[in-house]
Amino acid sequence: MTKVGIIGCGGISAFHHEGFALAGAEIAHVCDLRKEAAEAVGAQYGAKVSTDYRAVLDDPAVQLVSVCTSSATHREIAIAAMGAGKGVVCEKTLADSPESAADIARAADATGQFCATAYMKRFFPASQRAKELLAGMGQLISVYARSWQPWDMWNAPLDDSLRQHPSWMVRNYGGGALVMAGSHILDLVHWLVGRPAEVVGHLNIREGMDADRQGNAMLWMPDGSIVHYEACGHPYKFVGYERNGWDERLEINTVTGRLDLYTVTWNRPDRNGALLVHMDGETGVTTEYRYPQVNPFHLEMASMLQWFERGETPAPSAWDGYVVDELIAHVTRSSRERQRLAVAYQDRVAAK
Ligand SMILES: NC(=O)c1ccc[n+]([C@@H]2O[C@H](COP(=O)([O-])OP(=O)(O)OC[C@H]3O[C@@H](n4cnc5c(N)ncnc54)[C@H](O)[C@@H]3O)[C@@H](O)[C@H]2O)c1
Structure with missing residues (x-):
């Protein structure tokens, strides 16, 4: 069973953790700068709870992370996650500039890690x-x-x-x-x-x-x-x-x-x-x-999980996310x- 980390437990995150859980993944570790937001989601799944995203990336159990924080933080978190050997599903927009989005996509190429942009439509x-x-x-x-x-x-x-x-x-x-x-x-x-x-x-x-x-x-x-x-x-x-x-x-x-x-x-x-x-x-x-x-988010997370488990390239990929930002x-x-x-x-x- 794939173990998923959720980084950012605000508005959009429910669609991610519900979708992954429905598709059969384990929500293993959740994180938000706002402790109470992370705790509320953690309690739903019996997941570990952190307020620093690095704790999720340091958790050897976590294989795939959803980045559900504000778009300006995606570059730092997604690149660090891939560097730590985790696959990434990143909310849209992939970044807050095409340069940052391209950096994420290049990091995916360099590390060979799974990296998707979550355009659910x-x-x-x-x-x-x-x-x-x-x-x-x-x-x-x-x-x-x-x-x-x-x-x-x-x-x-x-x-x-x-x-x-x-x-x-x-x-x-x-x-x-x-x-x-x-x-x-x-x-x-x-x-x-x-x-x-x-x-x-x-x-x-x-x-x-x-x-x-x-x-x-x-x-x-x-x-x-x-x-x-x-x-x-x-x-x-x-x-x-x-x-x-x-x-x-x-x-x-x-x-x-x-x-x-x-x-x-x-x-x-x-x-x-x-x-x-x-x-x-x-x-x-x-x-x-x-x-x-x-629910297109649920269909999206089910596809992401399947692609991740099979070692396949996701669509939309990081480069697809970059195209939109460009x-x-x-x-x-x-x-x-x-x-x-x-x-x-x-x-x-x-x-x-
Ligand atoms: N697919 C869609 O239709 C759709 C809809 C809404 C939002 N979004 C995207 O989802 C992302 C989040 O939007 P939202 O509406 O959920 O925002 P939000 O403010 O409700 O939630 C973001 C959460 O991330 C947390 N956070 C911020 N920086 C953090 C960090 N460094 N480490 C840990 N937690 C951190 C915040 O405390 C907050 O709880 C954005 O990229 C946004 O564009 C997509």
Whole structure:
């Protein structure tokens, strides 16, 4: 039975330890700077409890660690974990800059350790089906990718926690809508249709805030096909597939037809299954792929555990996490400099 360590016992960590435990791993050691947070999780599993992540890395029983701390700490912890001979599942975003993300990915290459970036939206059955269908759908024409989340950054007064700089968003997550919501979509885009070669970005930053409430981009594939992209914290209560304000959708157009992928509220996947709709461009025949409510985090941790135990490379890998961080940096820089930018990826793999 694989023994897992959890580093960071805040909001996201429950999805990791529950997922690993359901998949048959033992939660052996948990850690948080806040002792009470670590103790609460430790008590659920009878796990060892620490407040210093190095104690988890020094624990010879632990084989695989989940890094569930704020993104700015991922580089230090993930590299130290691999150096200590542990496999790593790191929450997204992999780091708070493409340079730090590339350092993590290079450390994975150098040590040969398992190192995954936890973008769970790939694990919806609807996303997996989209990937399978796209393999037979021919040349890409365009993608419309939207991640609108019901968090009013337009009409609602700006509270003090957002007026302080760095805001909690920047401190914990490394940015605003582009990083928090949009990173998932950038991961789905590069997984489903390939790596963008050029980018134009535009960030809408509300006065008084230190991060964007809306991140927009046009991303060009090497063959000239295009991705239109928007991430936004918005004020509508009833839009989207679930009619609850969660409005995240990818429309993918190829020369043979269209796919529409609708995800569900990130932390309430128990209410609805993600939906995939395929339309055949020639006949108009439209097929809805409906799936039961499944927790993509649980499917993700089950896959991670299986890959780890078999010695296989995970997907999304550390380099996949790096690609998202590189795209975020390019969208941000393009917005600041008002320029279209070519994306120079740092890894060895040629752009897909
Ligand atoms: N996949 C998703 O949809 C999703 C959603 C939310 C958050 N996240 C990611 O999860 C990560 C954590 O976010 P969160 O919302 O759980 O934040 P959080 O603040 O709720 O939890 C982070 C925890 O890590 C602890 N911590 C920080 N530094 C530490 C260190 N050096 N050693 C030990 N513990 C430390 C904090 O005390 C805190 O309890 C971030 O990278 C974030 O981007 C992903």
